[in-house]
Amino acid sequence: MSATPVLALRGVSKRFGAVQALTDVELEVHAGEVVALVGDNGAGKSTLVKTIAGVHPIDEGVIEWNGSAVAVNKPHDAQNLGIATVYQDLALCDNIDVVGNLFLGREIKRRGVLDEVEMERRARELLDTLSIRIPSVRIPIASLSGGQRQVVAIARSMLGEPRLVILDEPTAALGVEQTAQVLDLVERLRERGHAVILISHNMADVKAVADKVAVLRLGRNNGVFDVRTTSQEEIISAITGATENAVTRRAARTNAEAQK
Amino acid sequence: MSIEKSPVSVGKTDTANTTGKAHAPVDAPAAAGDATVAIDPRLLVREQGFAGYIGEFKRKMRAGDLGATPVVIGLIVICAIFQSLNSAFLGAENLNNIFVAMVATGMMSVGIIFVLLLGEIDLSVGSVSGVSAAITAVLSVTHGVNEWLAVLAALAAGAVIGALHGFFFARIGAPAFAVTLAGLLFWNGFMLQVLGSNGTINIDGEGVVGKLTTYYFSDIAAAYGLAVVAVAGYFLSAFLGNRRREAAGIPSRPLSEIVLRTALLAIAAFAVAIMFNQYKGLPLAVLLFAIVLVATDFLLRRTSYGRKILALGGSVEASRRAGINVTAVRISVFAIAGLFASVGGLFWASKIAAANQSAGAGDLLMNVIAAAVIGGTSLFGGRGRTWNALLGVLVITSIQYGLALQGIATPIQYMITGGVLLATVVIDSVTRKTQKSAGRA
Ligand SMILES: Nc1ncnc2c1ncn2[C@@H]1O[C@H](COP(=O)(O)OP(=O)(O)OP(=O)(O)O)[C@@H](O)[C@H]1O
Ligand SMILES: [Mg+2]
Numbered sequence: 196m197s198a199t200p201v202l203a204l205r206g207v208s209k210r211f212g213a214v215q216a217l218t219d220v221e222l223e224v225h226a227g228e229v230v231a232l233v234g235d236n237g238a239g240k241s242t243l244v245k246t247i248a249g250v251h252p253i254d255e256g257v258i259e260w261n262g263s264a265v266a267v268n269k270p271h272d273a274q275n276l277g278i279a280t281v282y283q284d285l286a287l288c289d290n291i292d293v294v295g296n297l298f299l300g301r302e303i304k305r306r307g308v309l310d311e312v313e314m315e316r317r318a319r320e321l322l323d324t325l326s327i328r329i330p331s332v333r334i335p336i337a338s339l340s341g342g343q344r345q346v347v348a349i350a351r352s353m354l355g356e357p358r359l360v361i362l363d364e365p366t367a368a369l370g371v372e373q374t375a376q377v378l379d380l381v382e383r384l385r386e387r388g389h390a391v392i393l394i395s396h397n398m399a400d401v402k403a404v405a406d407k408v409a410v411l412r413l414g415r416n417n418g419v420f421d422v423r424t425t426s427q428e429e430i431i432s433a434i435t436g437a438t439e440n441a442v443t444r445r446a447a448r449t450n451a452e453a454q455k
Numbered sequence: 456m457s458i459e460k461s462p463v464s465v466g467k468t469d470t471a472n473t474t475g476k477a478h479a480p481v482d483a484p485a486a487a488g489d490a491t492v493a494i495d496p497r498l499l500v501r502e503q504g505f506a507g508y509i510g511e512f513k514r515k516m517r518a519g520d521l522g523a524t525p526v527v528i529g530l531i532v533i534c535a536i537f538q539s540l541n542s543a544f545l546g547a548e549n550l551n552n553i554f555v556a557m558v559a560t561g562m563m564s565v566g567i568i569f570v571l572l573l574g575e576i577d578l579s580v581g582s583v584s585g586v587s588a589a590i591t592a593v594l595s596v597t598h599g600v601n602e603w604l605a606v607l608a609a610l611a612a613g614a615v616i617g618a619l620h621g622f623f624f625a626r627i628g629a630p631a632f633a634v635t636l637a638g639l640l641f642w643n644g645f646m647l648q649v650l651g652s653n654g655t656i657n658i659d660g661e662g663v664v665g666k667l668t669t670y671y672f673s674d675i676a677a678a679y680g681l682a683v684v685a686v687a688g689y690f691l692s693a694f695l696g697n698r699r700r701e702a703a704g705i706p707s708r709p710l711s712e713i714v715l716r717t718a719l720l721a722i723a724a725f726a727v728a729i730m731f732n733q734y735k736g737l738p739l740a741v742l743l744f745a746i747v748l749v750a751t752d753f754l755l756r757r758t759s760y761g762r763k764i765l766a767l768g769g770s771v772e773a774s775r776r777a778g779i780n781v782t783a784v785r786i787s788v789f790a791i792a793g794l795f796a797s798v799g800g801l802f803w804a805s806k807i808a809a810a811n812q813s814a815g816a817g818d819l820l821m822n823v824i825a826a827a828v829i830g831g832t833s834l835f836g837g838r839g840r841t842w843n844a845l846l847g848v849l850v851i852t853s854i855q856y857g858l859a860l861q862g863i864a865t866p867i868q869y870m871i872t873g874g875v876l877l878a879t880v881v882i883d884s885v886t887r888k889t890q891k892s893a894g895r896a
Binding site for chain 1: 705757759765766769778779838
């Protein structure tokens with residue numbers, strides 16, 4: 196693992212009107228490393244992702260890319276650095292077909308004209324490697340199921356060799372097999388030396404693929420854990436902010452019932 | 456005890472098991488193993504060949520993906536009715552007049568389709584067209600400026616006015632409806648001011664603007680030549696495109712489908728060419744309109760700029776996150792609408808051989824929007840082609856001329872055009888519902 200992180204956030208803060216969504220957040224991601232970002236609903240995970248992706252510019256703090264401070268003020272800046280993002284709300288255009296959405300904003304051109312043939316060929320290739328089943332790559336996104344859309348959004352982030360891939364709850368709408376494929380994909384990205392930030396509420400997924408778990412609570416850091424040496428209970432108590440919480444209470448209850 | 460709540464823990468077998476919970480459900484190994492791309496049996500795979508084409512057409516119809524079918528049927532019905540009332544309707548002279556008269560509205564409709572694709576509206580195009588006519592007339596007639604320069608100034612003014620509206624909408628964030636409503640009033644006043652007290656300025660019928668609607672390529676080779684170029688161009692681009700698709704190993708259309716489409720186009724193109732040649736030949740106005748339609752269709756469907764416009768009509772936020780400069784695209788689209796408004800204004804001035812105070816007023820704006828919508832452009836954004844302007848404006852102008860032939864007065868014309876527009880939006884809304892239930896909205 197390289198010494199300088201690909202991406203480092205130093206004291207990042209973000210406010211939405213009266214809501215202080217992020218306060219002094221620190222985060223480091225190295226090449227070939229999968230960092231899971233976890234936290235309760237409304238903890239600020241998606242907001243953090245959007246600041247990195249340039250959707251919501253940060254109010255305070257520094258974003259470092261390969262050790263030097265960079266300004267990420269619009270999505271284009273992040274794309275130019277090599278950051279690819281799968282948003283929780285997917286951000287696809289319903290009226291445009293699958294191929295068009297995959298290449299939106301970076302169309303392949305041939306003598307200045309859209310090269311639909313090449314885009315369709317590459318789209319099929321990509322979707323095949325991800326073993327995705329879609330009725331046709333030429334139907335509008337509106338005709339796809341939620342999970343199929345999610346897969347299209349993930350495929351979109353894989354185009355163009357990104358250095359850092361951010362996945363905001365990529366498996367939330369996916370079936371068993373597709374989830375496994377996305378997790379495989381995350382591992383493949385790591386093997387190829389990409390940095391990955393994975394947001395998930397599913398502890399099993401996090402444990403399965405992540406190297407580090409960064410916990411966010413009420414918009415602040417609440418610890419970074421090594422997945423191999425940390426138990427799930429520790430992570431969950433960091434997420435909820437207490438060792439005694441709804442999850443442990445429920446577990447105790449089910450355990451007690453099981454023992455009866 | 457365990458906190459694993461997920462019914463099936465998925466992921467890689469080895470890593471998932473490091474959680475070490477004995478009673479945690481073990482993940483299904485089937486997940487990754489035989490996951491080669493099996494074809495989903497439910498997929499609607501199109502049959503090869505011509506049967507497949509017909510099958511797909513039927514399926515599209517049932518799914519509410521009507522495309523241009525309702526307008527074409529409507530147009531045929533309109534022609535049949537007027538022809539039965541008066542046999543002069545389908546005569547060469549009347550048809551020729553319809554084709555030349557529709558160009559002014561049609562050009563403006565092309566511009567408004569760009570705005571409708573964003574899901575916005577531009578109410579100022581009528582007034583802007585009047586400004587363009589007034590600028591040209593005042594510069595060239597009153598001040599003796601070279602007419603070409605005057606035309607260029609008018610076109611530039613249209614684009615700048617449009618960009619200004621775009622600026623207030625895209626940069627300041629004012630609703631396009633309100634900004635262009637203000638524009639409608641402001642530019643109408645501006646035109647009256649420019650025209651001055653005398654009100655009407657007659658333009659030189661032999662000048663640049665004058666000839667826009669009065670010049671005909673009287674050599675019959677012109678109309679036939681254009682038809683041949685159109686048909687051959689269509690066939691070649693479809694055929695060569697298909698060859699590339701085959702070479703790349705992606706689905707392509709059957710040759711029979713291309714031949715059928717080309718044949719239909721050829722019938723239409725040559726019928727129109729024969730009609731022109733029975734009168735005075737190919738009108739310059741129609742040639743220019745055809746060039747504009749081909750060029751704008753290319754711009755919208757084959758360039759990344761056009762893709763950006765469609766994307767904005769689908770989802771502004773998704774476009775922004777894809778790195779599209781939303782503000783710039785929006786401003787440029789309003790500039791295009793302004794440019795085509797002033798082009799339309801020149802054709803209008805040419806038709807009445809004057810720039811006058813009523814230019815751009817009356818039912819012009821409504822006809823421009825109605826033509827776009829009747830032609831099949833969605834008012835909700837993201838769906839439409841500039842060819843819609845041709846179909847829509849043909850319908851509207853045919854109704855106007857048909858009723859005029861019957862000596863039916865303007866009030867009835869308005870009511871009928873209104874009825875057709877209502878029928879169109881009803882069809883549009885109903886098909887949207889069908890499309891929703893067929894998962895295609
Ligand atoms: N555009 C916005 N305007 C105002 N407030 C916002 C905006 N986006 C997020 N917030 C607020 O910021 C906080 C963090 O939201 P965020 O979406 O980052 O949570 P999250 O951790 O992703 O939650 P979840 O797990 O539910 O996706 C919330 O209190 C939310 O209300
Ligand atoms: Mg979120």
